[in-house]
Every structure is written in C-alpha cells, then in structure tokens.
Amino acid sequence: MAEALQMLVTIMVVALATFATRVLPFVCFGSREPPEMLSTIEKNLPPMILLLLVIYCLKDVQWFAAPYGVPELFTIGVVAGLHFWKRNAMLSIFAGTGLYMALVQLNVFSFL
Amino acid sequence: MRQKGKRRDSMNLMEEKRHKTKKGNKDLFLTALKTTVPVFLGYIPLGMAFGFLLDGAGYHWIYAFIMSLLIYAGAGQFLTVALLAAGAGLTEFVIATLLLNLRHAFYGLSLLEKFSGIEKVKPYLIFALTDETYALLTTSEVPEGGSKSRFYFYIAALDHIYWIIGSVIGAVLGSMLNLNLEGMTFVLTSLFVVLTIEQYFNSSVRFPFVAAVGAGAASLILFSPDNMLLISIILGTLILMGREKLIQGDLNMNKGIKKAHSAAAQPVKVQERSKEES
Numbered sequence: 517m518a519e520a521l522q523m524l525v526t527i528m529v530v531a532l533a534t535f536a537t538r539v540l541p542f543v544c545f546g547s548r549e550p551p552e553m554l555s556t557i558e559k560n561l562p563p564m565i566l567l568l569l570v571i572y573c574l575k576d577v578q579w580f581a582a583p584y585g586v587p588e589l590f591t592i593g594v595v596a597g598l599h600f601w602k603r604n605a606m607l608s609i610f611a612g613t614g615l616y617m618a619l620v621q622l623n624v625f626s627f628l
Numbered sequence: 629m630r631q632k633g634k635r636r637d638s639m640n641l642m643e644e645k646r647h648k649t650k651k652g653n654k655d656l657f658l659t660a661l662k663t664t665v666p667v668f669l670g671y672i673p674l675g676m677a678f679g680f681l682l683d684g685a686g687y688h689w690i691y692a693f694i695m696s697l698l699i700y701a702g703a704g705q706f707l708t709v710a711l712l713a714a715g716a717g718l719t720e721f722v723i724a725t726l727l728l729n730l731r732h733a734f735y736g737l738s739l740l741e742k743f744s745g746i747e748k749v750k751p752y753l754i755f756a757l758t759d760e761t762y763a764l765l766t767t768s769e770v771p772e773g774g775s776k777s778r779f780y781f782y783i784a785a786l787d788h789i790y791w792i793i794g795s796v797i798g799a800v801l802g803s804m805l806n807l808n809l810e811g812m813t814f815v816l817t818s819l820f821v822v823l824t825i826e827q828y829f830n831s832s833v834r835f836p837f838v839a840a841v842g843a844g845a846a847s848l849i850l851f852s853p854d855n856m857l858l859i860s861i862i863l864g865t866l867i868l869m870g871r872e873k874l875i876q877g878d879l880n881m882n883k884g885i886k887k888a889h890s891a892a893a894q895p896v897k898v899q900e901r902s903k904e905e906s
Contacts, residue, residue, distance in 0.1 A: 523687075523691060525718075526708075526712070526721060527691070527694055527699065528698070529721055529722060530699050530704065530708050530721055530722075530725050533726050533729070534700070534701045534704055534729050534732075535754075535755055536726070537725075537726060537729040537730050537731075537732045537733050538729070538732045538733070538735070538754050538755060538757045539736070539754050539755075540733040540736065541736035541737045541739075541740060542736055542740070542743070542750075542754055545740055550737075553869060553872060553873075554737065556872050557865065557868045557869055558737065558740070559738070559833070560833055560839075560868050561734060561737060561865070561868070562738050562766040563833070563837060563840070564837070564864045564865075564868065565738070565762075565840075565864075566763055566767070566820055566824040567824050567837055567841070567844070568840045568843065568860050568861060568864060569763065569820045569857075570817065570820045570821055570824055571841075571844035571845075571848065572844075572856065572857045572860070573814075573816065574817075574848075575848065575853035575857075588814075588817075591817075591818075592817070592818075592821055595818045595822065596825060599821070600825065603829075605666075605822050605826075606662075606665070606666075608818065608821075609666045609819055609822055610815075610818075612815075612818035612821070613811075613812065613814050613815040616811045616817075616818075617810065617811035617812060617814070619811070620810055620811040621810055621811060
C-alpha cells in the first residue's frame with residue numbers, strides 16, 4: 517500500500533513537472549504581449565524545430581560502425597524524394613517505414 | 629396559423645443546422661483520424677516498448693496506464709522508469725523531467741497565436757503537447773468550415789489514446805509477445821521528414837533550415853544524445869534571434885547610407901532594367 521502511494525506521488529510529481537514545461541510560455545505571455553523579438557522568430561520556430569526533430573531521430577545512429585547510418589540516410593532520402601515528387605504524405609511515410617523495416621530486418625546493408 | 633408555420637420553418641432550419649454541424653464534426657473527426665494514422669503506427673510500438681520496460685522493472689500494468697494518461701511524454705516516461713529502477717529521490721525526478729522536457733516550452737512559444745481564441749480545450753491541448761502532436765498541429769491545416777479548437781482537440785486526444793493503448797498492451801503482454809517490430813518507430817522519423825518538407829512548401833523562409841542543420845550538427849557532435857534536442861533548440865533559437873538582430877541593425881544602418889547614395893544608385897537601376905529588356 518505504502519509502495520503504491522509512493523509510486524502515485526512520484527507519477528504525479530513527474531506529470532506536474534512535464535505539464536509545467538508545456539504551460540510555461542502560455543503563463544508568461546498569456547496576458548501581456550510577447551516581446552517583439554519573439555514574435556518575429558515565432559513563425560521561424562516550427563520549420564527549425566521539425567528539422568531538428570529529424571536530426572534528433574538520428575541521435576543513436578553509429579556513424580563510425582557498419583552499416584554507418586546508411587539505412588537511415590537512404591530511407592530519409594527516399595521519403596524526401598517521394599514527397600517532393602508526389603506530395604502524398606501517407607505514401608511517403610508508409611513506403612519509407614516499410615522500406616526501413618525491410619532494410620534492418622533483412623540486414624540488407626550487412627555487406628558494408 | 630401563419631406564425632406557427634414560420635416557427636416550424638425556423639425549427640426545421642435549426643434542426644438542419646444541427647444536423648449539418650453534426651455531419652461536419654464527423655468529417656472533422658475523420659480528417660483528424662487520417663492525419664494521425666502515422667502517429668498511431670509510431671505510438672503503438674513505442675508505447676509498447678515503454679510498457680515492456682515498466683513490466684520488466686516489475687511494475688503492475690495499471691501504472692503504465694496511469695503514467696501514459698497523466699504524464700504523457702515519450703522520452704520522459706522512459707526516463708521515469710530508469711529513475712525508479714535507480715531509486716532516485718523526488719528532487720531528482722523533478723530536475724531530470726524539467727531538463728528533458730524543457731524543449732516543450734519552445735513549442736508553446738510558437739503556438740501562442742495559433743492557440744489564441746481557443747478557450748475550453750486549451751488546457752488539454754497544452755497538456756498533450758508532445759513532439760508528434762506539435763508537429764501535426766503546426767503543419768496541418770484545419771479543414772474549411774471546421775472548428776479549429778475541435779480539430780486540434782481531436783488530433784491531440786487521438787494521439788494521447790494511441791499512446792495509452794500502446795503502453796498498456798506492452799505492459800500486459802510483457803515479453804510474451806515476440807513480434808518483430810524492429811524499425812517500425814522509423815514511422816515517426818518519416819513523419820517528421822514529411823512535415824519538414826511541408827513546412828518548406830508552406831513558407832518562403834529558408835533560414836530556419838540552415839539554422840537547424842547548424843545547431844543540430846553541432847549539438848550532435850558536442851553533446852550526449854540525451855541532451856542534444858534541448859540544446860540544439862536553444863542554440864537554433866539563438867541563431868535565429870542573432871540573425872534577426874543583424875538584419876535589423878543592417879536596416880537601421882542602411883537607412884542613413886541609402887539616403888546619401890540614393891541619387892548615385894538610381895542610374896545603376898535604370899541601366900540594369902534596360903539590360904533586362906534588351
């Protein structure tokens with residue numbers, strides 16, 4: 517019982533800390549105007565963050581050991597190429613994911 | 629009599645209107661469902677991985693449900709399991725969570741305007757602001773005639789539900805299941821790639837991509853994988869702000885110079901134009 521209580525308290529604390537990070541900007545700039553600098557970069561943040569999320573997804577790739585990140589870069593190339601060509605989000609995403617799963621499960625780049 | 633007929637007409641009209649919005653809401657929901665399919669395919673295996681981990685650490689599956697319901701942060705929940713296993717104190721939980729999730733503050737910064745005018749569901753939208761939901765909200769367009777708050781709510785809630793389902797499945801099945809899902813979480817990488825390209829199409833600014841490559845590469849090389857996202861976002865934001873300052877400074881400086889040179893500059897312009905014409 518005591519253990520369950522402690523677990524619940526821990527979960528609540530982590531939940532509140534997580535929510536705090538998400539609500540912070542809304543609390544800061546809820547009633548007053550954000551500084552001018554902020555609103556000028558506001559629209560530049562999403563494209564930057566999205567590309568950073570792509571790079572973040574590659575954080576655990578071992579660049580200096582086989583297969584040198586080739587499956588990841590190859591698949592990203594295919595997804596991007598497909599999307600520039602057809603601009604069909606579902607097609608690009610599922611073709612890319614299927615391709616990547618095949619590449620890593622069948623160990624296609626094991627010759628590297 | 630006449631008045632009665634009129635009233636009936638207006639009632640019919642209201643009925644029709646209600647019917648229409650009902651249908652509109654259904655369409656809106658279906659659009660949201662379609663938009664979130666990639667997140668579904670990513671959150672199920674990722675949630676399951678979290679469930680496995682929690683089950684492996686010896687916790688009841690109900691905790692997977694409670695954590696995914698109340699915390700709802702991918703990397704944050706993995707970290708929580710690691711800290712639980714290490715027997716960390718509450719302060720450590722708080723500091724580690726704040727540091728890991730501080731990037732979300734930057735998400736909110738760019739949503740201030742988008743979320744203004746949304747009243748009832750705003751607290752939930754803020755609570756449910758994961759990487760993936762942020763990516764969808766900033767890139768997807770609200771279907772024409774649809775309510776923005778409703779559409780955003782559907783997207784956020786659907787993603788949340790997928791995450792809960794995935795983590796509970798993982799915790800209940802534990803290691804019983806031996807599905808080969810290796811590589812399936814790449815669906816989230818593909819989603820981010822596609823949404824980045826959509827951002828590229830939707831706006832004419834190009835510098836954010838340059839800033840991202842610079843900041844991303846630098847923090848990938850210099851910092852540990854776990855810290856790189858927050859650091860790269862801070863670094864990228866600083867680069868954006870620095871450039872903005874530089875441009876503004878240039879403008880102010882040029883104002884004076886331009887005046888002095890405007891007379892001299894004009895003939896050049898005319899010459900250029902005549903060249904183009906010929």
